[in-house]
Amino acid sequence: MLTHPSDPRRVLVERSDLDPISLPPELSRYEIHLRATFDWGRAYLTNPHPDLGRPGSVCPFASASLTRDRFFLAVQPGSPTDPLEPVETLRFFRDWFLDLAPRSQPSAQITSIMVLFPDVPQHAAESLVDGVQALLKPEYVKQGLMIGEFHNGPPAKGGLWNEDFRPLRSPVPMLALRHMVPTDYPFLRDDPEQVRVYLELFGDQVPAQLRDQVERERVVGAP
Known part of the structure; x- marks a missing residue:
């Protein structure tokens, strides 16, 4: 687990924090959501899918990210009713991401932070997650970053190789932070x-x- 150097309330969970469990009390009640996300990453992102429209895994970088412990999860408790509410939180994690994985670092491309919204009910996840992503994408891109929207809506965006496939479906509503890549x-x-x-x-x-x-x-x- 990584703790932010200037804000000990902010932590990034790693897969090793779950076996054995070493979560702080405020995160313990989200264990099921954290496990579900790591399992989804391992079972879905790192494998081929018949509807993907191309060979290879759903996410080309996920396997290395998980194997090398560069797949970090953060939890945002509560259920915001307006996409503006989580904006500052996502800016905080954007800045932390840039400190953790400057583009010049060899592991930068396989580093990701997934900010989970486990308390948001399914009927509200689409508008919240998509709304935050739309608000923040321009400023993320200016810094060479991508912010992706994941939920079980499913997200409206189709796959690059098969428009009918919805690759951003996930078991927990979340926003994913990573470096921009040529594709x-x-x-x-x-x-x-x-x-x-x-x-x-x-x-x-x-x-x-x-x-x-x-x-x-x-x-x-x-x-």
């Missing part, structure tokens, strides 16, 4: 400012399957 272009293409950030980071690393699309849209969007 993220389709998540950014509708916003010129986000495309600009992407090209600054990956202009010479665009994956082969995306190069024609990126170049075509750059030409169309040029003044």
